[in-house]
Amino acid sequence: xxxxxxxxxxxxxxxxxxxxxxxxxxxxxxxxxxxxxxxxxxxxxxxxxxxxxxxxxxxxxxxxxxxxxxxxxxxxxxxxxxxxxxxxxxxxxxxxxxxxxxxxxxxxxxxxxxxxxxxxxxxxxxxxxxxxxxxxxxxxxxxxxxxx
Numbered sequence: 258x259x260x261x262x263x264x265x266x267x268x269x270x271x272x273x274x275x276x277x278x279x280x281x282x283x284x285x286x287x288x289x290x291x292x293x294x295x296x297x298x299x300x301x302x303x304x305x306x307x308x309x310x311x312x313x314x315x316x317x318x319x320x321x322x323x324x325x326x327x328x329x330x331x332x333x334x335x336x337x338x339x340x341x342x343x344x345x346x347x348x349x350x351x352x353x354x355x356x357x358x359x360x361x362x363x364x365x366x367x368x369x370x371x372x373x374x375x376x377x378x379x380x381x382x383x384x385x386x387x388x389x390x391x392x393x394x395x396x397x398x399x400x401x402x403x404x405x
Contacts, residue, residue: 261329267355268355268358278369294372295371296373297370298379300371302366302379303365324349342394342397359383366381
């Protein structure tokens, strides 16, 4: 039950931020926080990470649903998973559902973090959860998974 509560909290944080972006940033389009380095920029992303696979919503919906079901099953049915493994899965599920909520509700994902140092991609809190969760899960698998 605690895992589901944490997931709901992370999804709520994501959706609250996106609500604020839609309310206050959409009409401004972009606000410079650190000139030429970091901006808050409103983007409607109809693809996956970095805008790949534009307008493939049904694929993303199915992937998010499958990831959620498999992830919840995995953390509830495996008693030997430590907090690192469970945290990784919780982050991935939360990010997937956060972006799924946008896709179902709006038809696109709201992105807003715009770092202009190395690349010109705009992303959101849910994306950060998925990426950090995936990195953490890889670490967990390499360090703790039983490789019999």
